[in-house]
Amino acid sequence: MILAPKSKLLKQRHGDAPTIVQILPAMVRGGVERGTVEMADAIQKHGGRAVVISHGGPMVRHLDRLGATHHQLDVHTKNPFRWPQVRRQLKAILSRENADLVHIRSRVPAWIALPAAAALGIATVSTVHGRFVAMSAFKRIYNRKLLKTDHVIAISNYVKDLITSQYVGVEDRLTVVHRGVDIDLFNPGNVNQTRIVNFVEGLAIPEDVPVIMLPARATMWKGHRILLQALAKIKDRPFICLMIGAGDGKPAFVSELVRLGQQLGLEGRFRLTPLIDDMAAALMVADVVAMPSITPEPFGRVALEAQAMGRPVVAFDHGGATESIRHGETGWLAIPGDADSLAAALQAALDLGPRKRKMLAATARQHIEANFSTETMCRQTIKIYRRVLDRAAANRNAKS
Template identity: 40%
Template sequence: MSDQNYSYYEALNSEDTTTDFDFFKPSIGDKPPTIMQVLPALNSGGVERGTIEISKALVSSGWKSVVLSNGGSMVDELMDSGGVHVNLDIGSKNPLNWPNNYLRLKEAVYQYDVSLIHARSRMPAWLSLNVAKSTEIPFMTTFHGRHNDTNLLKKFYNSVMTRGQRTIAISKYIASEITQRYPIHPKQLSIIPRGVDTEYFNRKTVSEERINKIKANWKIPENIPIVMLPARVSRWKGHELLIESLAKLKDQLFFCVIVGPFDGKEKFKSKIEYLIRTHSLCSKVKFVGDCSDMAAAYSVADIVISASLDPEPFGRTIIEAQAMGNIVLASNHGGAVESIIEGKTGWLFEPRNSAALSDSLKNALTLTEHKRSIISNNAQEHIKEKFSTQLMCMRTLSVYSEILNLK
């Protein structure tokens, strides 16, 4: 590492302007640490994206990155950026598979001379914890979401995420949930919010070609404010609440797109479509399905909504939309409270209250261009300063360094 004998957090607090990934590079002659991240699979999702981002940061810092999972669509990206992938169905809940998975995980730890195991899911964490104990290497976790303790057995199963040298919580909200439910020492807990790639989620880097493709595919009308709900179709994501809110604004000019997958949720999607018809909103609201180019999608939108009925553990779309300069409205609970500065970078509304969301929407739809520009600029600067991918990666590497006692 840098010959400065303080952590990245201390460097950051002292406003050290030289702090980038070079800060973590091993000194000449030192053996680079090897970090193994363990999760069920590497398909699309926030956990998987974070795993890839940390792997890239490790490689950029001169460390070695190993990811163990059951594979998926993101394996090529991992390997192309210098990470190593070990294929194993580590997330299997079949007890017959556990002995073999334990042995193969242990073999991989020895084969790649792993310095630390970082588990990102509960089943992989149990195996990783026991392998770490038997090989005498550090073990840590990231607590990505809310795990319901419906009974004592479930609570014990979930508790593995607090049994390492360190637990990362992705928000203050999740940290609070952890400390209320489990006997964890404050020094074991680090709060590291998710990050957003501010180069990718940047209006200046989105081409007109990409924007026009989205507009054409979704048949977006011109010269009308575009409202977007980016969320998988699921009851708790607030689709019904949004439709009820929009029904109160029929006299307002807007077009709403609901972006997100609905595989396995066709019945609920049909219920939402019926609600749309009932409120005579067919010409104003449209399901467009999943989207592989969310930066272009946000570029089409004016207002982005997070209407979750239950608290979001963090709320990735909220920081993505702010990074893009959208006007963001979100339920006033969970991680959203931490990433939106009320009235400055967006607005929070009372959860599960369609009238409150309707009022927030009306306010957003009637903003002057000057006010909209101020909110947009504030939001972009806020995300760059507090929620960038680079900052998230540096904070995580700092935790690795502290656990490994690197100087």
């Protein structure tokens, strides 16, 4: 990933590099974790020190590669009786690292970290990554903790609206920063033929058959069932559907999808595969990428990655998908929960001729470069850090 050349946007006026500490439950593979790594890189490129605190996980190695500092701590525990001990350990780490700002990325870490940061007089920022819906008074109080920071970031206008519709007094310190995609990693020109061949041969994908791809975690709200129902409505035409990540699901999840597909007459027309490491190469094989989440996506990074690779995206017309997909220009937005509408959108994408497909690819790529790059996301977040740090410094000076 290549960000802008080194800047001094985060440098303190007295010349020291501010220490920005990001806190999240764990460094497993996911959008929040990738964003944490991308921000650690940006913090250092813009003149700061990057520290991450989590329970650990496979993505810690990416932080090590960047030269960022990682501390393993049980900030993921949902047991409130353990929070005081974890909080004391966290407070010691923040003091030792001389933290200037704490960026909290999840609710449990907020309950642990905010009292520690307040006791040490450290500025705070939080990011709301998920759907912020409280179905009970208890959940409302639990969610609110993540909004008790000096500034709050929402990853989409959809998430922002969920927050402001349920909580008052947040608007003045709430900013939307859309998630970004690495436009160098997800660039058709940077994916060589060997990588594509390795992906195709690894899954024995038949030649000259259109590929419909659903890259998603193995959970039903991602829309695997309704996609199969939509595919059954267009099964008279050739295609193979690859459900990337579905193969990692529990046996009951996998069995249910296999059974439904067979009942719908789709035997041999779809495959459930594990998550893969080279998604850029996988997307090169796709003729259309589906994101049929039945529950609105807070944003949906898959849509960004697919469009960056010049692939048409089909999603339901709700949630964050509506903010990144331009209906009829870079993809299609179907009626939420409607298999017929989803089938029609898939058919429209598959019917694209070579010239229109090329035009859509160029439009989609330009759209992502202009609005949803990692560099844009990181620079906007760095500017929020700068404002919060300046405000904290002004408050300290006013008290002295």
